[in-house]
Amino acid sequence: MSEQATSGPQATPSPQATPSTRRQVGIDLQDAEENRALVDAIRADNPELTIRHLPGLLKLQAAGRMVINRETVEGKLGREWDTGEFQLALVSYAGNFSEWDDDQIIVSWEH
Amino acid sequence: MTQAMPRKRKLPLKERYALLTRDLDWQPSYVGKEQLYPYTSYEGIKVHDWDGWSDPFRLTVDAYYKYQAEKDKRLYAVLDSFAQSQGHLALSDASYLNAIKLFIQGVTPLEYAAHRHFAYLARYLEGPAPRFAALCQSVDELRHAQTQIHTISNYNKYYGGFHSWSKMHDRVWYLSVPKSLFDDAMSAGPFEFLISISFSFEYLLTNLLFVPFMSGASFNGDMPTMSFGFSAQSDESRHMTLGLEAIKFLLEQDEANVPIIQGWIDKWFWRAYRMSALVAGMMDYMLPKPVMSWKEAFELYFEDQMLGGLFPDLDFYGIKPPRHVGDAIAEKDHLSHQVYKILHNFSFAAAFTTSTPTEEHSRWLASQYPDTYQQLYQPVWDRHRRIEAAGGRVFFQGLPQLCQVCQIPMAFTETDDPARISFRRSDYRGETFHTCSNGCQWVFEREPEKYVQAWLPVHQIYQGHCGGPTVPDVLAWYGIQDGDNGEYQGSPDARSWADWHASNPSPAPER
Amino acid sequence: MQYELRYQVIEPKRNSYQNVIDRLGDQPATRYQEATLDVEPRENFHYRPTWIAGRELYDPRYSALRLTDPYTFADPRGFYYTPYVTNRAALHDEFGKTLGYLEDRDLLAKLPDAWRGVLASVVIPLRHYESGAQLVSVAGARFAHGTSVEQCCTFAAFDRIGNAQMLSRVGIALGGGTGDVLTTAKQEWLDGAHLQPLRRLTEEIMVVDDWAEGLLAIDQVDALLYPLLYAGLDERALLGGAGPYSLFAQHLTRWFADQRKWLDALVTSWREDPEHGAANTGHLDRITQTWAPRAQEAAAALSAVVDDRLNGATP
Helix, strand or coil: CCCCCCCEEECCCCCCCCCCCEEHHHHHHHEEEEEEEHHHHHHHCCCCCCEEEEEEEEEEEECCEEEEEEHCCCCCCCHCCCCCHHHHHHHEEECEEEEEECCCEECCCCC | CCCCCCCCCCCCHHHHHHHHHHHHHCCCCCCCHHHHCCCCCCCCCCCCCHCCCCCCCCCCHHHHHHHHHHHHHHHHHHHHHHHHHHHHHCCCCCCHHHHHHHHHHHHHHHHHHHHHHHHHHHHHHHCCHHHHHHHHHHHHHHHHHHHHHHHHHHHHHHCCCCCCCCHHHCCCHHHHHHHHHHHHHHHHHHHHHHHHHHHHHHHCCHHHHHHHEEEEEECCCCHHHHHHHHHHHHHHHHHHHHHHHHHHHHHHCCCHHHHHHHHHHHHHHHHHHHHHHHHHHHHHHHCCCCCCCCCHHHHHHHHHHHHHHHHHHHHCCCCCCCCCCCHHCCCCCCHHHHHHHHHHHHHHHHCCCEEECHHHHHHHHHHCCCCCCHHHHHHHHHHHHHHCCCCCCCCCCCCCCCCCCCCCCCCEEEECCEECCCCEEEEEEEEEEECCHHHHHHHHHHHHHCCCCCCCHHHHHHHCCCCCCCHHHHHHCCCCCCCCCCCCCCCHHHHHHHHHHCCCCCCCCCC | CCCCCCCCCCCCCCCCHHHHHHHHCCCCCCHHHHHHCCCCCCCCCCCCCCCCCCCCCCCCCCCCCCCHHHHHHCCCCCCCCCHHHHHHHHHHHHHHHHHHHHHHHHHHHCCCHHHHHHHHHHHHCCCHHHHHHHHHHHHHHHHHCHHHHHHHHHHHHHHHHHHHHHHHHHHHCCCCCHHHHHHHHHHHHHHHHHHHHHHHHHHHHCCCHHHHHHHHHHHHHHHHHHHHHHHHHHHHHCCCHHHHHHHHHHHHHHHHHHHHHHHHHHHHHHHCCCCCCCCCHHHHHHHHHHHHHHHHHHHHHHHHHHHHCCCCCCC
């Protein structure tokens, strides 16, 4: 079995034991006109969402879990939308894609 | 964008995707499984059910082509308009481009290497689902390598240091750091490659390696590189996902895999972290408009997001944070300064230029490193500035000793004593080998038979394999041309820059 | 009214990367050239592969077929990543429209029985053949010597999955939106007598060591199957009241024509290589002699079934 040897004067730090519901998950989206509706939909379905604006980039964060619902997006967009189209908007993310099907995308931490 | 498939589908996305990917596979009966997949048992990894692999990104080939073609159309439109408008004139300064020279010489070849070796995984992994994911990544990495070549092509026309990136990656001393890292991964077995690159490189350290360059581009007026960065990032999301899926899948398949994977995490965190020292030097010293300090980036992208976010997830499987992470944390106030000192001292033999930080830049560094900069590093730079004010410029007259593993010159100091060089020695088959740290020594001693093969640039120069016995001989062999190397002030790039921005531009040539 | 923009003229110091200049002179280069020439590493590899003895990470010895300079071969299509995905996006977009049209009007279900039978039991199972062809092609993506060559193999590998997915989507449509036809097709691939020569051949090609030999062996099969089942049945379908068959098959015919362009050019480069041409020709002939009879046997088995069904002998 592997052992965690201490190295130098500083012991290996223990990670924060934050339950997964409270750790932030995030998605970074291109700050482009065509993504407005998508962002509105995510905001509507994730009440505690925070959004930070950086040049060309929107950083969306939520505690533990973020959900994107196709129906909500279609409502804001005014046309049919495939969850696959999310790939064009996505720049980066923190968390896991714990679900991605025809109707829903979920980003969360698992443990 | 036109919709290819009609709305009414009886098959849910997951099932349809499975039919279009993993269901294409079949159990061979005319040839043996081991004949078809000869490389998947020698590492000791056990997989009982490849079907357990999950595909969060369900990208069919037609969707891949559609989205990627669209992204490239947008990217090349930016590149074309930048070239047409002489956009390079709007950079913060020509010296910024030293960061991009390092990028095309050091990073672009790694994208290409990833392209080639993900093709290896696309052939030799037994599970059809990860094979297809690897094939997509292979094609993505070719995209990255080629779009980078094209993005930087415009700079190559007007500035030095870009012209021979591929040959230099094979030959030049500081580039053996990234080259040896990827050679290490490619020469390893398929599962180690998966953990080393997909997980350690593309997930654990991707932000540390990638974001400084892309953000640096954004802050310094480099629109093409910034656009490339954004465009590549959504590919990177797929890659990160593959890395995370790879590690979880293998950990879930068999408990015997856990210690093997822990060993790889320990090894590859350290190897990739050591390589990122070049990025640290770049972001703290090479950007006229800096974005953030290495220390700040390391704290955000590694300590917070990874140690604080990812590793608690992995703890569930019995995986611990990387073995030598404490050393990395301990040296975060030193790393960039020590690396840039090396580059500054040796840039007469590099395909980029360096400069002593200005007083303004020095003040920024002092504010970012309150515990170390003014005490340890500013005095050195002040000395350089005095020498340069008197018309001199210090370059190290000789060749440095390199670490046998990471191949960086041995200029790192002990984590508890910045006045002592960190120097480790190991014996193997009657010879002594030197490494720069606990981390590299540990990596060496676990696979000495591998690391003794290394093509160490300094040894090779002394053995006469690098063009000849003199510096000019070696520089010629490297492909370095006048203006590529040395000091930035007064260099051809600097002079061109001044010329092109002069308040009385020379009149347009007669038609 | 026309106007002339004034702008600052800056003379470039060089027109391209040095390796391109060394080969072609100091003039503007194409994107294909910059993205392809001399990209693959050549020397000073740090460690030997642990998964094979006696080879470097990049090594011409992964195949018996050699080129003195791999960059004397250039893809006649000029494909680097971007034009490749753009071209295929158009191909798949058109296929998608064809399929949408066929599905909306339920035209596959309305095919004459014999044609539905050919589709279900001969053509759709070839999705697995394409998958095997992908495995063979991707070996070239890793082991071919020179970016010019490996790049074509990479694209060919991805193309095969594209072909497999086109066939699978037709199978799903034929099954009324379910996976039923695909399930039966897979059984046929595994057990159907008419497909065993092909499956056996495919599996044996998949374990060939030499990536180029594997690729050429597959090409022997393609060169028979594609004309037989796609282009070759086109007119028969149109005249036989099976227009939908022709509609979807045309996309595969188009792909095959594209594949020929680079593969034929590569074979020519091998044959005409200044140093290795004679030896290569010997190998190419040997490869043809080894695999052509097997390919003929496999194609004949399928052709017999197609003829049987379409001539009305078997329902």
